[in-house]
Each structure stands twice: as C-alpha cells, then as structure tokens.
Amino acid sequence: MTGQTIITVQELTRDIKRCFEENDSWRNLWVRGEISNFTHHSRGHMYFTLKDEAAKIRAVMFQSHNRWLKFKPQNGLKVIARGEVNVYERDGQYQLYVKEMQPDGIGALYQAFEELKERLRLKGWFDPSKKKPIPKFPRKIGVITSPTGAAIRDILTTIKRRFPVADVLLIPVQVQGEQAASSVARAIRLAHRYPLDVLIVGRGGGSIEELWAFNEEVVAEAIYQAQIPVISAVGHETDVTIADFVADLRAPTPTAAAELAAPLLTELEEDICQLTRRLYKQINWLVAEERQRLNRLRQSYAFKYPKTLLRQKEQELDQTIDQLHKHMRRYMDQQKNNLGALHHRLRQAHPRAAIWQYMMENRRLRSALSKMMKQYLTAKQAKLDLVISRLDGLSPLKIMTKGYSLVYDQEGTKLYKSVTEIQPGESVRVRMHDGQLDCQVWGIKEEQRDA
Structure with a gap:
C-alpha cells in the first residue's frame, strides 16, 4: 500500500456525485417505469421506486414539484417522469430527482396539446382584448x-x-x-x-x-x-x-x-329593494328641500309687495338706461377724437408730397446728366480730331502727294527698298498717290553714299 492514495467514503461519494453533476445528459431526462414502494411523507415529499422488467431506480419528488400533479400516484401505476440523476451522499445511492410526472400513455396527447396551444397562442386566439363580455x-x-x-x-x-x-x-x-x-x-x-x-x-x-x-x-x-x-x-x-x-x-x-x-x-331582488328604498329616500329629501324653498319664496319680499318691487325695478331700469346713454355718448366722443387724430396723421403721411419731391429731384438729375454727357462728348470729339490729324500726317498716301512713289514687283506683293533687289529688264509696278504704273527697268544706276 506504500505510495497509494487513500480516500474516505465521503470523498469517494462526492467524486461519484460530481461525475453525475458534470454529465449534462443526466441533468434533464425522461424515464418511463412503474411505481412501487410509494410513500407520501407528512411533509409533502413523495418517495418511490421506478422499475421495469430488468431494473429499478429510487426516486424522490419534493413537495414544491408534486403540488402541481393532476393525478394521485400509486403503486403499480405506469408513469413518465422528468428529472435529473444524482447521488444521495448519506446512503451513497444514486436516485432520480423528479420535477414533472404524468401517467404513461398520455405523453403523445400532452405533446399534441402543448403544440396546438402554442400555435393558437401565436395566432392571437387567446388574446384577452378579443374576449367578449358576458351579459x-x-x-x-x-x-x-x-x-x-x-x-x-x-x-x-x-x-x-x-x-x-x-x-x-x-x-x-x-x-x-x-x-x-x-x-x-x-x-x-x-x-x-x-x-x-x-x-x-x-x-x-x-x-x-x-x-x-x-x-x-x-x-x-x-x-x-x-x-x-x-x-x-x-x-x-x-x-x-x-x-x-x-x-x-x-x-x-x-x-x-x-x-x-x-x-x-x-340578490337582484334585494338590490332592487335597496335601490327602491334609496330612491324613495332621495325623492322625499328632494321634495322636502323644494317645499322649504317654496316656503321661503312665499315669505320673500317679492311675493308680499310685488307692485312696490315692480316700481323699484322700473326706476332702476330708467337709471340703467340713462347710464347707458351717458356711456354711449362718452364712447362716441372718444371715437371721434381718435378718428380726427388718425385723419391728421394720414394727411401728413399722404404720398402726394413725396411724389412731387421725387419728381423735382428726377428733373434736376436728368438736367445734370444731360449737361455732363454733352461735356463728355465734346472732350472726346476734340481728342478724336487731334488723333485723326496726327494719323493723317503719318499716312504714306499723304507723303506721296509730295512726289514720292513705291516700287513693287509685277504682282504687287513685294515692296522694293533698294535698287540691288531689281534686275535690268525686270517688270515692276510703281504706286503713286493717284494710281500705279507698269514699267520695265532698262538700266540701274546705284548711288554711292558717304560712309
């Protein structure tokens, strides 16, 4: 045994329990079997065994879960139970902790019930807002x-x-x-x-x-x-x-x-009787109130001395009419004064004077504009005449009137500036101020200029 790890029974049981708890497939499963050794404890818990032809397993269903059962479990009853498998540490025994149970044979019906219920709920057939009131x-x-x-x-x-x-x-x-x-x-x-x-x-x-x-x-x-x-x-x-x-x-x-x-x-008859009594009581109270009111009216001044009251009211009416006329005259005078003030302000703000002032200003501006335009045109005309005079003095035609002429080739496209550009016997065109001459060169005499 040297080197071997020794554990206690409790540690072994807890290890086994941990194996059950870590297996997800045992946390929520359905088991079919027959109930035997059934005991309903005074505290509400149910203890029994589920068995079939080959095996059996201990089971417990606590009061918090079995309180919703719609049938009474008993020995020999075949059931389908949903729960988880775990270990009861004190006895070192695994058992099924049942959370839901139903008699075997109705499982398919129960599933069909739940499926239809969910489908109709999604369709809105259970909606409370669609419920009709009961008359x-x-x-x-x-x-x-x-x-x-x-x-x-x-x-x-x-x-x-x-x-x-x-x-x-x-x-x-x-x-x-x-x-x-x-x-x-x-x-x-x-x-x-x-x-x-x-x-x-x-x-x-x-x-x-x-x-x-x-x-x-x-x-x-x-x-x-x-x-x-x-x-x-x-x-x-x-x-x-x-x-x-x-x-x-x-x-x-x-x-x-x-x-x-x-x-x-x-109950309806009793309610009617109570309502009738309340109605009679209310009517009697109203009659008494109106009777007292009638008596007060009978004792009032108006019923005892109606003519005197009428004369007083007539006098009050005359005074009210006089006051009304007085207020009306005062109101009319005030409105007339307001109207006169508005009329005076309107005449002061009439557009006729402004229009006349604008017309006079327009005439003055038009006259000034015409005068400035004439001065401007005169100055420009004088400047134009001066430029034309200078340009005319520089015109080659003006110089040609003094006896000068221009010599071109026969086509009139090239201007000769030197006798060296012309050969004897060549035809030339001479441009004068009043026309042109077609000539032929018979001889060329080049003049010598001082250096």
Whole structure:
C-alpha cells in the first residue's frame, strides 16, 4: 500500500456525485417505469421506486414539484417522469430527482396539446382584448353538452335556482369519441340561428382521453369565430383544455359555468329593494328641500309687495338706461377724437408730397446728366480730331502727294527698298498717290553714299 492514495467514503461519494453533476445528459431526462414502494411523507415529499422488467431506480419528488400533479400516484401505476440523476451522499445511492410526472400513455396527447396551444397562442386566439363580455342579465342561455350526462343536470338545476326567468336551449352533442369534436363545433355554429345571449360549452370530468374533443382545433376555431359570448365548462377545476383558453370566460366546472351565466335572482331582488328604498329616500329629501324653498319664496319680499318691487325695478331700469346713454355718448366722443387724430396723421403721411419731391429731384438729375454727357462728348470729339490729324500726317498716301512713289514687283506683293533687289529688264509696278504704273527697268544706276 506504500505510495497509494487513500480516500474516505465521503470523498469517494462526492467524486461519484460530481461525475453525475458534470454529465449534462443526466441533468434533464425522461424515464418511463412503474411505481412501487410509494410513500407520501407528512411533509409533502413523495418517495418511490421506478422499475421495469430488468431494473429499478429510487426516486424522490419534493413537495414544491408534486403540488402541481393532476393525478394521485400509486403503486403499480405506469408513469413518465422528468428529472435529473444524482447521488444521495448519506446512503451513497444514486436516485432520480423528479420535477414533472404524468401517467404513461398520455405523453403523445400532452405533446399534441402543448403544440396546438402554442400555435393558437401565436395566432392571437387567446388574446384577452378579443374576449367578449358576458351579459349580466341573459334572457336566453344556450347549453352545448351531452343530454344524458351529469353536467346538463347540474347546469339546468343551477340556472333554475338562480335565475328561473331565463330560457335555456339545449343543443345535444357527443362529448367523447371520434365524432365528438366535429359534433361540438357544428353545434356552436348552429347556436347562431337562435337569439341566444350567452353559450355554455362543456361536459363533466374525465380522463384526458375523454376530454380530448375540447382540445381539437376544430372546436377552438368554432369558439373563436362565435359571435355569442362563450363560457367553457370542461371537467373539474384541475382540468384545462384548449377550449378554456379560447373561450371568452373559463368556468372550473359546469355548475360554476351556470353560476357565471345566470345572476342570482334573490340578490337582484334585494338590490332592487335597496335601490327602491334609496330612491324613495332621495325623492322625499328632494321634495322636502323644494317645499322649504317654496316656503321661503312665499315669505320673500317679492311675493308680499310685488307692485312696490315692480316700481323699484322700473326706476332702476330708467337709471340703467340713462347710464347707458351717458356711456354711449362718452364712447362716441372718444371715437371721434381718435378718428380726427388718425385723419391728421394720414394727411401728413399722404404720398402726394413725396411724389412731387421725387419728381423735382428726377428733373434736376436728368438736367445734370444731360449737361455732363454733352461735356463728355465734346472732350472726346476734340481728342478724336487731334488723333485723326496726327494719323493723317503719318499716312504714306499723304507723303506721296509730295512726289514720292513705291516700287513693287509685277504682282504687287513685294515692296522694293533698294535698287540691288531689281534686275535690268525686270517688270515692276510703281504706286503713286493717284494710281500705279507698269514699267520695265532698262538700266540701274546705284548711288554711292558717304560712309
């Protein structure tokens, strides 16, 4: 044993427990089995064994989870349990800690229920804002249920006891079996042919298979499309169906549905009596108040001396008229003064004087402009004449009148500036101030200039 690590039983158990806790697949799993050794502890916890033909496992379901069970577990009952596997350290034994459990055989129905419930919720069929109010005093109550079950007897007895003045119309249907759902849906549509104020749809208690017709979409659709307010009354208080979610009001039992649909007549009679007493009391109080007011009026000055009061009022009227005339004259004088002041200000601000002033200024400016234009044109004309005179003095034509001439080649494109540019016998064109000459050179004599 030298070199070997020795651990305690507690340490070993905790290591095993840690292995269970680190395995995610054991944290949330479903187990099918048969209940045996069932014990319901006084503190509310349930202890039992789940077994099948080949194995068994200890299980515990604490009170915080089993309080929502809709059935009573017992030995020999086959169930499907959801929970996690872990180790109970004190006994060193692994066991299933159950969080949810249902009888075996309804798992598929439960899944279908949840799927349909979620789908209809997303479609808005459970929206509270779409629920129709239940009338307080219905005259005609429709009941859709089996004509032979205990539910119809409870409903009729309750309505007759609470509100016997209401008429009840029974529309018989099948409440379980393959044709039950279509029978209930058809009856809901048929109910719209009658002048019903409210409709009770339901049946007595039973297993989930027996209540399944009220979990069918065809029934939910008929309730959702109904124009008559619908009270669902399916099974016992712990039974919940799709019809309960879609209906305008859910009743825990058929008897409760009748109580919700029909008011208690004796309570209504008592309310009416109380309201009647309050009404009489209020009327008597008002009559007494008005009688006292009448007596005060009879004792008033106006009733005792009406002529004297009339003369006083006539005099007050004359004084009021005089004051009105006085105020009117004062008001008219004030308005006339205001009008005169405004007229004076208007004449001062009349545009005629401004227009005349602008016209005179316009004439003065036009005259000044004309004078300046003439001076400007005279100066420019004198300057132009001077430039023309100078330009005329520099003109080659002006110089040619003094006897000068220009010599070009025969085509008249090249101007000769020296005799060295011309050959004897060459034809030239001589330009004079009054015309041109076509000549031929017979001889050339070059003049010598002093350097």
